[in-house]
Amino acid sequence: MQIIPIEPDQALVELLNRSALPTSDINQPGSIYFYGCHQRGKLIGCVGIQICETVAMLRSLATQEEVRKFGLGQALVKHAELNASLMGIEALYLLTTTAAEFFERLGYRHLCRQQAPAVIRETTQFSELCPSTSSFMRKLFIKGRPRDLT
Numbered sequence: 517m518q519i520i521p522i523e524p525d526q527a528l529v530e531l532l533n534r535s536a537l538p539t540s541d542i543n544q545p546g547s548i549y550f551y552g553c554h555q556r557g558k559l560i561g562c563v564g565i566q567i568c569e570t571v572a573m574l575r576s577l578a579t580q581e582e583v584r585k586f587g588l589g590q591a592l593v594k595h596a597e598l599n600a601s602l603m604g605i606e607a608l609y610l611l612t613t614t615a616a617e618f619f620e621r622l623g624y625r626h627l628c629r630q631q632a633p634a635v636i637r638e639t640t641q642f643s644e645l646c647p648s649t650s651s652f653m654r655k656l657f658i659k660g661r662p663r664d665l666t
Contacts, residue, residue, distance in 0.1 A: 517588065519561075519595045522552035527559040528576075535578035538645040542576065550576065551595050553588060563592040565600050565608070568635035572600050574610040574655075575641055593622055601657055608655045609636050611646040616653065624653040 522528060524542040528550060532539045542548060542564070552562040560583050564576040574596055579588050600608055609632065612619060616626070629642075629652045636642055 517553055517591065519551050519553050519592060522550045522559070522562065524548070524550060528552065528562055531559055531562055531578050531580065532576055534581075537576055537578055538641065541640040541645065548575075549599065551592065551599070553592065555583070561588045561592050563596045565596050565605075566639060566641065567603065567605070568633075568639060570605060571607045571609060571633055571636060572603075572605045573636060573639055573641055574600075574608045577615070589618065590622065593619075597655070597657075606657055608657070609633075610653050611641060611650040612653065613647065613650050616651040619651075619653050622655070624655045627652050627654050 528542065529539045532542070542550075544566075547568075548564050548566045550562055550564045552559050554560065558580075561579040562576060563574070563578075566573040566575055574593065577589060577592060579592075597608060608624075610619060610624065620626075629648070632642060632652065
């Protein structure tokens, strides 16, 4: 399974739509980096990181239904975390309505939305697209690495 950088194309939009994730803001050049995994030429999983100065939003994590429960989602998150750390990111934030337990297992912790840094609050994802009932979570990095990476 190879995870590679991908562009926000129609295959990405379709996968995000099937997963009921927002797509209206994915074409922000230079601020959102997407990674994906393909199987037989078909996009089967994706994740994005939206850079906001020294912190970032983890977003757009989606997998095709037929490949769920095989570790692809976790591999995509780890890949995004590694890339964020290589960019010098200090913390990854995310909003989720359905996957809080999954992210807890990966070391993300719940926060109140009021604890969001201003640069995160200014993202379209935070301010417009995700409902206020979404779980807001964060994973801190130590010296540019996620806490659970060795």
